[in-house]
Amino acid sequence: MDARAKRKRTSQDTPSASASSLATMAPTNEAVKSESTSRNATPFGSASTVPTNTVCPTLPERGNNYKIVDMESKKAITLVSGNLSLVLNPDAGDDGGWKWRYEEANGWVTFREAVSGCYLAGRSHGFMVKSIPEDSNNFVLRPQVAGYNLGVLCEITIAYDSVIQVLKPMGISNENGSTPQLVVAKNFEEATKWVFFKV
DSSP states (O other), X not given: OOHHHHHHHHHXXXXXXXXXXXXXXXXXXXXXXXXXXXXXXXXXXXXXXXXXXXXXXXXXXXXXEEEEEETTTOEEEEEETTEEEEEEGGGSOSSSSSOEEEEEEXXXXXXXXXXXXXXXXEETTEEEEESSOOGXXXXXXXXXXXXXXXXXXXXXXXXXXXXXXXXXXXXXXXXXXXXXXXXXXXXXXGSOOEEEEEO
16 A cells, blocks of 8 residues: 555544544533523522522423512512412412413413413503403513513503504512502513513
C-alpha cells in the first residue's frame, strides 16, 4: 500500500475533531434535569415553598386539573363558600375549591372547579363563578417571560342597543387593605402573571 492510500484510509477511519467536540459539548441528562429544576423553582424561591414535582413549566394540557397561582403573592384562585378568593398555597387544604379543570373548545380555554363543577367567569366589573358554560367563561392564556396573563371575553355596551365583545385581562386588587379580589386590569401590561401546578 502506497503512502497516499494509507493516508486516505486513516482519514476515513478516524472521527473528525468537530464531531468529537460536539459530543463533548452535549449536556448530560443530569445537567439538563438540574437546569430545568433550577428554572422552575426560581420564581417561587426555595423548593420548600413550591414542590418542584408539581410544577407545570409549559402550557397546561386539556383534561388535567391545575392550581392557578399568582406569581407575586403565591396565592391560588380558590372558591370559598361560593365566592372567589385568593389563598396562600400551604393553606389551600384538600377540601377542594382550588382545583381547576383545564378544558379547550373552539380556540377558547375554560376553567371548571373540580368539586362544585362551577366555571370561572369574568365580566367587565370583575370575576365570579357560573354554574353553566357561556361566553363569559372563555379565557385565553398569553405567555410572558415568566408565567401567563389570563384574558377573558367580556361584553361591553357602547350604545343603547349596541354590545361588543372584547378581551379583558385578569388582575388583583388590594384597595384599602381589603381582602385581595380578582378584578379586570387596565391593560395586559398591568395584568397579574399566573402559573399552573398540576394536581
